[in-house]
Amino acid sequence: MAKRIDVSGLHVYYGDFLAVEDVSMTIEPRSVTAFIGSSGCGKSTFLRTLNRMHEVTPGAYARGKVLLDDMDIYGPDVDPVLVRSEVGMVFQKANPFPTMSIYDNVIAGARLNNRRMSRSEADDLVEESLRGANLWEEVKDRLNKPGSGLSGGQQQRLCIARATAVKPSVLLMDEPCSALDPISTLAIEDLIHQLKEDYTIVIVTHNMQQAARVSDRTAFFNLSGPGKPGKLIEMGETNQMFTRPEKKETENYITGRFG
Amino acid sequence: MTTTDAPQAAPPPTGKRRIGDAVFAGLARGSGLLILLILAGVAAFLIIQAWPSLAANTTGFLTTQEWDANVRENPAFGVAALAFGTVLAAAIALLLATPVAVGIALFIVYYAPRRVASVLGYLVDLLAAIPSVVYGLWGIGFLAPQLVPVFRGLTEYLGWIPLFSGPASTSGRTILTASVVLAVMILPIITAMSRDVFKQVPQGHREAALAMGATRWEMIRLAVLPFGRSGVVGGAMLGLGRALGETMAVAMILSPSLAISFDLLQSGNQTIAAHIALQYPEATGYGVSALIAAGLVLFAITLAVNMGARYIVARGSKEA
Ligand SMILES: Nc1ncnc2c1ncn2[C@@H]1O[C@H](COP(=O)(O)OP(=O)(O)OP(=O)(O)O)[C@@H](O)[C@H]1O
Numbered sequence: 170m171a172k173r174i175d176v177s178g179l180h181v182y183y184g185d186f187l188a189v190e191d192v193s194m195t196i197e198p199r200s201v202t203a204f205i206g207s208s209g210c211g212k213s214t215f216l217r218t219l220n221r222m223h224e225v226t227p228g229a230y231a232r233g234k235v236l237l238d239d240m241d242i243y244g245p246d247v248d249p250v251l252v253r254s255e256v257g258m259v260f261q262k263a264n265p266f267p268t269m270s271i272y273d274n275v276i277a278g279a280r281l282n283n284r285r286m287s288r289s290e291a292d293d294l295v296e297e298s299l300r301g302a303n304l305w306e307e308v309k310d311r312l313n314k315p316g317s318g319l320s321g322g323q324q325q326r327l328c329i330a331r332a333t334a335v336k337p338s339v340l341l342m343d344e345p346c347s348a349l350d351p352i353s354t355l356a357i358e359d360l361i362h363q364l365k366e367d368y369t370i371v372i373v374t375h376n377m378q379q380a381a382r383v384s385d386r387t388a389f390f391n392l393s394g395p396g397k398p399g400k401l402i403e404m405g406e407t408n409q410m411f412t413r414p415e416k417k418e419t420e421n422y423i424t425g426r427f428g
Numbered sequence: 429m430t431t432t433d434a435p436q437a438a439p440p441p442t443g444k445r446r447i448g449d450a451v452f453a454g455l456a457r458g459s460g461l462l463i464l465l466i467l468a469g470v471a472a473f474l475i476i477q478a479w480p481s482l483a484a485n486t487t488g489f490l491t492t493q494e495w496d497a498n499v500r501e502n503p504a505f506g507v508a509a510l511a512f513g514t515v516l517a518a519a520i521a522l523l524l525a526t527p528v529a530v531g532i533a534l535f536i537v538y539y540a541p542r543r544v545a546s547v548l549g550y551l552v553d554l555l556a557a558i559p560s561v562v563y564g565l566w567g568i569g570f571l572a573p574q575l576v577p578v579f580r581g582l583t584e585y586l587g588w589i590p591l592f593s594g595p596a597s598t599s600g601r602t603i604l605t606a607s608v609v610l611a612v613m614i615l616p617i618i619t620a621m622s623r624d625v626f627k628q629v630p631q632g633h634r635e636a637a638l639a640m641g642a643t644r645w646e647m648i649r650l651a652v653l654p655f656g657r658s659g660v661v662g663g664a665m666l667g668l669g670r671a672l673g674e675t676m677a678v679a680m681i682l683s684p685s686l687a688i689s690f691d692l693l694q695s696g697n698q699t700i701a702a703h704i705a706l707q708y709p710e711a712t713g714y715g716v717s718a719l720i721a722a723g724l725v726l727f728a729i730t731l732a733v734n735m736g737a738r739y740i741v742a743r744g745s746k747e748a
């Protein structure tokens with residue numbers, strides 16, 4: 170299920186503004202890749218180009234190549250809707266549909282692709298997805314209550330369940346824990362650990378310990394200067410990045426020294 | 429929390445500021461009270477003026493249909509047919525206008541290029557600025573004759589549906605024509621309210637839908653419509669309120685007659701507002717008082733609809 174992502178020479182623009190310059194990287198299947206870097210260096214922007222979500226922003230576009238296994242996701246007759254059902258996304262702010270029940274939230278995406286799902290199939294998928302998101306035990310007695318009634322950490326796990334119910338091959342997560350307490354954060358980190366068995370996972374985080382804890386490989390982005398585009402500075406095994414980075418810039422960022 | 433160890437240093441507000449505050453608070457409270465007074469005054473006026481005819485009425489006011497009030501003794505009049513016509517015309521107008529308004533609002537917010545969207549929004553707002561007399565003229569002068577063949581077709585092919593049973597009116601001046609005109613009149617308010625709430629759908633919800641592979645229409649179904657439901661309903665209720673009270677256009681289009689009839693394509697219904705406007709100049713005896721009693725019923729219906737709308741909108745905004 171999990172797929173490899175191969176990016177080469179990607180530039181991302183907001184209108185005239187070049188936000189991310191010339192990124193090339195390979196993201197291995199069944200691994201967790203962390204994106205780190207200072208605020209505004211284009212981590213979210215780059216992440217959103219991996220499932221064409223940046224196209225939702227008026228004026229935003231990308232140049233370059235992104236391969237999902239063999240499929241060029243920017244190919245001339247590739248439907249972005251299809252790309253997004255292959256490459257799911259979890260956002261910084263948990264965003265369950267407020268008027269829908271927990272059950273309907275989980276099933277919402279899967280229903281789009283498979284309208285004629287039977288009741289028992291749907292029940293199974295909901296249970297499987299919620300179990301996969303370590304949320305089943307907490308919500309199994311109130312599946313028909315609105316998803317907005319859950320705690321922040323539970324809502325975020327609900328969003329992960331909703332994303333996995335579509336059966337994507339890649340999961341993108343943009344600071345999924347930044348609004349959560351340490352306990353909920355640990356719950357999500359454990360979950361990421363399990364999910365990497367089946368998915369290719371990319372996570373943006375500002376938390377170095379988190380990057381070190383959950384990821385196999387780490388990519389460090391930085392601005393080439395104020396008002397300049399963001400760039401990929403260095404990418405490597407997480408262990409090595411945090412102990413013996415190749416670039417001085419990376420070492421400064423990781424150890425908290427700037428300038 | 430205790431206040432015992434609170435620092436005493438809070439600076440006292442200046443005298444000037446306090447006077448300003450007091451004046452403003454007084455004005456605000458005064459305007460609020462004024463609204464209540466006006467409302468209560470209107471209600472009291474209607475009840476007092478309606479009372480003589482209601483007391484003298486020899487039939488059930490709410491249950492009978494004929495209108496025999498222009499007499500000095502034993503008036504016999506009922507509002508049933510009028511209230512029915514009022515609600516029927518407004519309800520059909522609402523059924524016709526709401527889907528179109530929602531469609532226009534969705535198009536403006538999510539489909540149209542920005543330039544087209546702003547021009548279209550402006551045009552819809554312009555519809556609201558057309559005086560109802562003009563709508564009335566348009567209704568009799570243009571729409572009614574245009575609809576005659578349509579009505580004939582409807583009775584021919586859909587005549588088995590009781591609503592469309594013939595014979596179709598040859599003038600086209602039927603309750604359905606009036607409803608179409610009313611629908612055009614309430615389109616702007618429903619569109620404007622829907623457009624505003626569709627614009628407020630949080631980006632997070634829209635992106636959540638798109639990120640799991642929803643098409644634009646699926647995104648609208650998953651994220652936009654549930655969020656916007658209360659706004660659409662609120663707009664529809666405001667439109668309904670307007671349609672119920674609209675006088676001029678309906679009075680011009682419908683030929684005066686009194687009957688409870690579901691035959692949308694025959695002349696034979698009338699609304700309260702139009703009836704009052706048409707009858708008032710000729711009212712004698714108990715006539716004026718009886719018309720005011722009819723007005724009281726219209727007032728009650730509109731009040732109920734508006735309160736319903738408010739309740740729905742308030743409940744919706746609490747949920748979101
Ligand atoms: N919708 C947008 N329109 C125009 N410019 C944008 C938009 N979103 C982001 N940018 C710009 O693109 C650059 C990269 O932003 P991005 O959000 O990708 O940074 P980031 O690395 O995710 O930052 P953070 O760590 O704070 O989330 C910034 O200069 C930002 O101002």
Ligand SMILES: [Mg+2]
Nearest residue numbers: 212213214343
């Ligand atoms: Mg970001």
